């Protein structure tokens with residue numbers, strides 16, 4: 001989608017700014033009532049936001065129970081509940097713009113911000129849908145603003161079938177909507193080539209994880 005992260009490192013002085021949504025958002029309909037909206041380069045001057053978030057967010061590692069043992073979650077995390085102040089005013093602005101653009105859609109308004117830091121290509125998210133809470137039974141929406149090194153996001157129908165791939169670049173927006181969390185799974189696969197860091201900001205409605 002957009003240029004690589006390293007190439008833009010010279011832009012640190014540029015103030016981050018969000019573009020319009022409106023007609024710049026391109027929708028792709030998937031099967032079973034799932035859809036994706038893409039808005040490449042929604043955020044310009046994204047280096048400065050990457051830099052601020054990497055320093056300001058209290059990133060932490062988590063361990064989760066898997067099969068019969070505890071394993072390290074392969075990324076750093078911080079989840080902002082809807083009553084918690086976001087770590088940067090740009091996240092408040094992004095959520096306001098998203099809520100204005102998607103007003104009235106099932107699964108809105110967006111209320112929380114989940115942040116992930118992928119330190120390198122070994123960090124990843126395994127196949128899953130955001131089905132904790134309402135996402136398991138109702139249409140919902142998850143909007144992701146991607147910063148830093150581009151990483152592929154893969155999606156595949158839960159019922160089986162080929163996966164599709166979207167490369168999420170520095171400042172790109174992708175929105176999963178309709179039945180996407182129930183009928184499709186998504187993942188950020190590990191990469192073996194040298195890969196710089198990426199921050200993912202996921203806006204979700206209340207009671208969806």
Ligand SMILES: O=C(O)CCC(=O)C(=O)O
Nearest residue numbers: 116125130144188200202
């Ligand atoms: O890194 C991303 O953009 C996706 C993260 C994700 O799917 C999740 O945290 O549920």
Ligand SMILES: [Fe+2]
Nearest residue numbers: 128129130186
């Ligand atoms: Fe997810």
